[in-house]
Amino acid sequence: MNYKIKEINIDAGELTVILNVKDAKEMGVRSLERVKLITPKKTITAVVETTSTFVKEGEVGMLSKAYEELHGAESVNIVPTEKPHSVELIKHKIDGHALTAEEIREIITDIASHNLTDIELTAYVMANQLQGMNLDETTWLTKAMVETGDTIELDKSPVFDFHSIGGAPGNKITLLVVPIVAAAGLLIPKTSSRAISSACGTADIFETIARVSLSIEEIKTITEKIGGVIAWGGNVNFAPADDVIIRVEYPLSLDPYSQLIASVMAKKKAVGADYFLLDIPIGPGTKVTENDLANKYAHDFIEIGRRLDMHVECAITYGGQPIGKHVGPLLEAKEAMMCLEGKAPSTSVVEKSVAMAGILLEMGGIHNGKQLAREILDSGKALAKFREILEAQDGNPNLKSEDILPGQYKADILAPSDGYVIFLDNKKLVRVARAAGSPKDKGAGLVFLKKRGEKVDSGQPMFEIYADNKHKLDEAVNLSNMIKPYQVEGMIIAHIPGPGRSVPLHK
Numbered sequence: 001m002n003y004k005i006k007e008i009n010i011d012a013g014e015l016t017v018i019l020n021v022k023d024a025k026e027m028g029v030r031s032l033e034r035v036k037l038i039t040p041k042k043t044i045t046a047v048v049e050t051t052s053t054f055v056k057e058g059e060v061g062m063l064s065k066a067y068e069e070l071h072g073a074e075s076v077n078i079v080p081t082e083k084p085h086s087v088e089l090i091k092h093k094i095d096g097h098a099l100t101a102e103e104i105r106e107i108i109t110d111i112a113s114h115n116l117t118d119i120e121l122t123a124y125v126m127a128n129q130l131q132g133m134n135l136d137e138t139t140w141l142t143k144a145m146v147e148t149g150d151t152i153e154l155d156k157s158p159v160f161d162f163h164s165i166g167g168a169p170g171n172k173i174t175l176l177v178v179p180i181v182a183a184a185g186l187l188i189p190k191t192s193s194r195a196i197s198s199a200c201g202t203a204d205i206f207e208t209i210a211r212v213s214l215s216i217e218e219i220k221t222i223t224e225k226i227g228g229v230i231a232w233g234g235n236v237n238f239a240p241a242d243d244v245i246i247r248v249e250y251p252l253s254l255d256p257y258s259q260l261i262a263s264v265m266a267k268k269k270a271v272g273a274d275y276f277l278l279d280i281p282i283g284p285g286t287k288v289t290e291n292d293l294a295n296k297y298a299h300d301f302i303e304i305g306r307r308l309d310m311h312v313e314c315a316i317t318y319g320g321q322p323i324g325k326h327v328g329p330l331l332e333a334k335e336a337m338m339c340l341e342g343k344a345p346s347t348s349v350v351e352k353s354v355a356m357a358g359i360l361l362e363m364g365g366i367h368n369g370k371q372l373a374r375e376i377l378d379s380g381k382a383l384a385k386f387r388e389i390l391e392a393q394d395g396n397p398n399l400k401s402e403d404i405l406p407g408q409y410k411a412d413i414l415a416p417s418d419g420y421v422i423f424l425d426n427k428k429l430v431r432v433a434r435a436a437g438s439p440k441d442k443g444a445g446l447v448f449l450k451k452r453g454e455k456v457d458s459g460q461p462m463f464e465i466y467a468d469n470k471h472k473l474d475e476a477v478n479l480s481n482m483i484k485p486y487q488v489e490g491m492i493i494a495h496i497p498g499p500g501r502s503v504p505l506h507k
Helices: 021-027 064-069 086-094 101-112 118-131 135-147 174-183 202-206 216-226 240-252 257-270 291-307 329-340 347-363 369-378 381-392 426-435 470-483
Strands: 002-008 016-020 034-038 043-051 059-063 075-081 160-164 188-192 228-232 275-282 311-318 409-414 419-424 445-448 461-467 486-489
Touching: 002 064, 016 021, 016 034, 016 064, 021 043, 021 075, 043 064, 059 064, 086 101, 086 118, 101 118, 101 135, 101 240, 118 240, 118 257, 135 240, 135 257, 135 291, 160 174, 160 188, 160 257, 160 347, 174 188, 174 202, 174 228, 174 329, 174 347, 174 369, 174 381, 188 202, 188 216, 202 228, 202 329, 216 228, 216 381, 228 381, 240 257, 257 291, 275 291, 275 347, 291 311, 311 347, 329 347, 329 381, 329 445, 347 369, 369 381, 409 470, 426 445, 426 470, 461 470, 461 486
Parallel strands: 002 059, 016 043, 160 275, 188 228, 275 311
Antiparallel strands: 002 075, 016 059, 034 043, 034 075, 409 461, 419 486, 445 461
16 A cells, blocks of 8 residues: 655654554554565565554554655655564674674664564663684674675775774873874874763864865865864764664663674774774772773674774773763863863873873874874974864864863852762762763763862862753752762771770779
8 A cells, every 4th residue: 555654753763653653553563563564665674663643544643764765755665574584683792692793794784774673672782792702703793884885995005004902981082192193203093982871072072173074075184184083983884784783782771791892993994994903991999990890801803803894992991980080072082182271180081091192192003102192292293293183173273171061050069078089979960960961961060079099078078060051950969968979087987996985084
């Protein structure tokens, strides 16, 4: 039967159509089952939702993604169809079986083509989280993610890249590493992700001051002209399945081991990286809490790199508390700018950036890489290169740190007693930042006034919470007061009295 198309301007993650319940019953389909949509020019598969009022009999409601796929057709033939075979393969993985290269490619092709529902995607993520994949499966997963998307080939070589596994709040060092490495004459086309389980990702940070939604051609042109770029990987078709998977991982705060490796390596392979440096922050509250897991990640990344003809090195870094003093998109952009200007509010951002950039320089055959990286930063060459990148990505090349302002609503979190800050809980701090609105609310976040080892007086501000609206600020303050993402102790941690009575005071 031919159905009249009714466009519904709602962007869903999967290809979705809405049928009147009477049409669905006559067709023999129920909600979350699939149909084929057939036009003279194209046939697609979509998931069905039903309604008794929203669309009339003889109509089909087309959500944005499905409507775009059919290029604005006015009518369409609809026939029921079976769920993809990849759903059975996902069940196979749930049962603990290893998958073949062909099976993994079939799953990834269906994910990239939006042929799986969010429920089926969630099943895939949970299967990967609970059962994992061996190195062969992870290699095949990486290759399938590359092959189902676009790639970039620079006219110059070699190509360098850098990435952090994440888990340490405030890890905005990409905004320093890229201009340092580019100023040294190396090519670094950095594509970054948005937040999955963190307060914000590099793309969330940099888009507050520049355009990160770049095309493949723009990434190529800017990199070859300037040496470096900081782009959002989700705007280009690099490993498109990854962004579909991340959309499901985000609300679950999950990042399965093998999926994380494949996600990172696929995007590095897609940009043509010859040399790749991975930052693995380690410490309480990070993704990687133990040395054994950090070393396993390093070994597996290096091995997958070897199988992909990519030279990979890893740096296990301190992540026991936030990096720097600012967390949140605008706040981290501000702190990165301060570091480039020579006004760093904290040494940790500069020290980590210089160390990581130094390793990349040495991977490129430059001796005394860390020393040169520091010279490039201290001399202002990194700032000049950063301004070139800003201008190329439609940002303000004359931007100064004082021009970057956080959310207008602010609250102080006060120390409960005199003592020393002995612990800042990364995961709890991220929860507070996200309650304040980060990363979607660009002005939301935290500024630390006291960090581990510093003395604090009772009632003195320990950190500030910023938000773009008052309601979210109040929510963040209430959450902080409830979960207490810090620990303050005096020099005496506990007093354990001995047996017997105390000696009475003499009059």
